[in-house]
Amino acid sequence: MTTATDTISAGHHEAESHGGSYLDRKGVLSWIFTLDHKRIGLMYLGAVSLFFLIAGLLAVAVRYELMTAAPDLVDGNTYNKLFTLHGAIMVFLVIIPSIPASLGNFVLPLMLGAKDVAFPRLNLLSLWIYFFGASFMVYSILDKGLDTGWTFYTPYSTSTSTAVISATTGAFILGFSSILTGLNFIVTIHKMRAPGVTWTRLPLFLWAIYSTSVIQVLATPVLAITLLLLIIERTLGIGIFDPAMGGDPVLFQHFFWFYSHPAVYIMILPGFGVISELVTVHSRKHIFGYKAIALSSLAIAIISFLVWGHHMFVSGQSELASAIFSFLTFAVAVPTAIKVFSWVATLYKGSIHYNTPMCYALVFLFLFTIGGLTGIFLGTLSTDVHLHDTYFVVAHFHYVMMGGTLIAFVGGLFHWWPKMTGKMYSEFAGKLSALLVFIGFNLTFFPQFIMGSQGMPRRYHEYLPQYQTYHLWSSIGSFVLAAGLFIAGGALFFSLFGSRKAEKNPWGGISLEWETTTPPHEHNFHGQPAVNCGPYDFPEIDHTQEKAHA
C-alpha cells in the first residue's frame, strides 16, 4: 500500500487552514503568472480543447463537402485550406501537446510525489511559447490561410501564395515549447521522485512520458532547422529544396520525416501510457509485463528515429534505402504488439469496472489494434506502392492518431477529471459518448480503408462516382463521431457547474496522485509522501493465489 507519510513541514498547517485547493486563487494574473504545474496543465487543456473543437469542425466541413462526388460546398482552393488547417492544427496544436502538456503537466509531479516540475518557470515559459506559436497559426488562418497540407512539401510550399511563412514560423516556435516541456519532464522524473518511487515503481504513464520527452528533445530541433530552411528559401530565394533554384525537393521530405516520424511516437506513446493506467486501475489488477511495457516504450523511442523513410517508398529515394526502412519499420511493430498483448492480458482474471475511462480504454484497444495491423500493409514495400497516398493511409493514421492518441486523451481526461476539478461528471453521458464515438469512428474511417485500396487518392476535392457510397458512409460516421465528442465535452464541461463533488479517490487508484486531496493543494502534498509498493498493487489482488502462479 502507498502511504503519504507526513514529515511535518513549515507550510503544512498554514496551508490546511486555507482550505487547500490549487484553484483557490482568483484573478487573471494568478493564472498568467502561475508557476503551478496543475494550473499550467489546465491552461494547456483549455487551449488544446479549443483547437480540438476548431480542427474538428474543419474536419466535419471536409466530410460535408465529400458527401457528394462533385464540388458543391466550397471551391478547390478553399477545400485545400480546410484539410490543411485541419491537419496542421490537429498535429501541432492538439495531438502533440494533448496528453503530455495537459494531463502530463497535471499528473506527472503528483505521481512522483513532487511539489512541482523541476523547473516551474521554464514550464510557464513553455506555455507562453505555446500561445505565442499558436497565435502565428491563428494569424495564418485569418491572413491567407494555408494550402500546403500539414507536411509543407516543397516545391509547392515555396511557390504557393498562402501564408506559409507565418504558419511555419508558428510550428517553429511551437517546437521550442515542446522541447522545453520534454526537458523539464526528463529532469523531473530523474531528480524529483519521492522516497520509494524507484524506476520500477514508476507508473507506466510516466515511462511513456519519459520516452516521449526523449524524442521531443532529440527530434524537434530537426523540424526547427527544416522549417527555418524553408523560410530562408521563401524569403531570400536561396535554393535548398526548390529545384528551380538548384535545390532538392526530396531532401525536404527526408528532413521533414526525420522529425515527423518520431513525432508520430511523440503523439502515440503518451496514449500508450494513459491506457496502461486505465486498464490496470479499472480492472483492479497489476499490469501484465510491467518491464516489457516500460522498455518497449523506450525501444519504440529509439527505433522511431530510424524509420522515417517508410513515408517515402515511392518518392524517388534509393530503392535500397526503401528496403532498409521497410525492414526497420517491421522492427518497430514488435514492441507495439507486445503492448497490446500485455493490455489484453491485464484484463485476465481482473475485476473490470465499466467506468467511463475504462470504456474509452476498451474503445482504444479495438481501434488501435486495427490501426496497428493496417500499418503492416503500409510498411510492406509492394503493397505500399499501391496504397501510398490513398485513403487507406488516411484511415490508418486516423485509427492510430485519433483512435489511439485522442481516444486515450479523452479516456485519461475522464479518469483524472475528478482529481483535476473536484467535480464528478455524469457517468451516463460519459458512457453514451464512448459508445457514439466508437460507432461514429468506425463508420467514418473503416470505409476509407476500402476506398483507399480501391484506389481513391487522398486530398481530393472531387472524386469519381465509384467511390460515392464509401464517402457517404464516412461522412455520416463523422457526424455521429462529432456528436459523441460533443456529448463527452458537454459531460465534462457541465460537471463544473454541477453539484456532484468528486471523492478523493473515485477509482481506487494507488499511485500517488490519488493520495492527495481533491482538488490537490497548491503544493500537492501536505508533507513528503513516500511509497513502499508498486503503482499497481491493488487491495483486491488475491495474494493467496501467488504460489500457484509462481
Added chain:
Amino acid sequence: MNTFLLNAVIAQAAGGANETTWMPVQASTVAADTDWAFYFIYWLCIFFFVLIMAAMGYFMFAYKASPGRKTSPVKGHHGLEIFWSVIPSLLLLGIFWVGFKDWMTLNVPPEDSLEIRVTGKKWSWSYAYPRFGLAGENTLVVPQGQNVKLIMSSQDVLHSFYIPAFRVKRDVIPNRYTVLWFNATKTGKFQVFCTEYCGQDHSRMLSSVVVKTPEEFQDWVDNGGGDPLDPDYGKPQPPVVVGEKAYVQACAACHSVDGTPRVGPSFKGLFGKTEEFADGSSVQVDDNYLRQSIMEPNAKIVKGFAPAMPSFKGQLKDAQVDGLIEYIKTLK
C-alpha cells in the same frame, strides 16, 4: 501450412483477376503478386484481430466486477511474453520478404521495355513516344503484353503517377527523372490519378491508360497517334486537314507557307507555278511533280537551293502525301 494450399486459398480470396471488395481489377503482371501480398497480410491481420478481440471480449464478459471479487496476482509470464514477441517477429520477417521480393520486380524495368516519356504539370499529364516520334496529351496508349517503361518528370511541383489497376505508383519530380514500369495484361481503359497533392486542381489531374492489342497499337502508331478517347478520334478527316498535320510534322522546318524561302522553297503559291531547276529545265508544278519531290527529292533541284532534302518514301503514307498536295493547293 502447405504453401500450395495457402497459395490457393489466397488466390481464391483475391478473386483471380477480377475486382474484389478490397482491390480493383488486376490489369498488369505485378498486380496479382501485389494482391497476393495484400491478402496474405489481410488474413494474418484478421486472424490476430479476431484472436485479440475474442480474448478481450471473453475477459470483459468473464471478469466483470462483482462485489468481493478478488483478482489474480499475475504480473507477467516470461514464456508467454517471449512467445508473443518471437512469433510476430517471425511473421513480420516473412511479410517483409514478400514485399521486398515484389519490390525488386517493381524497380527493375526489363531491358526490352518500350520507353515512354511522361511529363506532369499543374494539372495535366502529357506523353511522348520517342521510338515513334509521337506525342500526346491526356491519354497514355500502350500495347498489351509488352514491357513499358515510363520516364517521368515534372515541370513544376511534385506529382505522383498512379494506375490502381496496375498497382504501380511513383512520384514525379521536377529536375529529376523517376522511372516506373509495367506490363499490361488486359485491353481497355484504366484510370490514372495524381496522388501527390499539387494544389487547386489536384483532384482533376486525371488521365487514362488505353491498352490496345499489339496489332491495334501498331495501327494507332501508323495513323500518327492521337487520343483514342477524343470523340473525334478515328473519324475520316478531309485531306487538307491530314495534309496540314503532315506539313507541321514533316515539312515546316524547311518550307514556309508565307513566301519566305528557308532551306527549301516556300509552299505559298507553289501549285501551278513554273519552277526552274538547277540543270536549266523547268516544269509547271502539278500533283505528280509534288509527289516526286516528296519521294525522290534529288530528282529535280530547284534553282538557287541546295540538294538537302531527304526522301520521305515510307515515312509518309499515301493519305498524308495526298493530303499534303491538297494542302499546298490551298496556299495561294
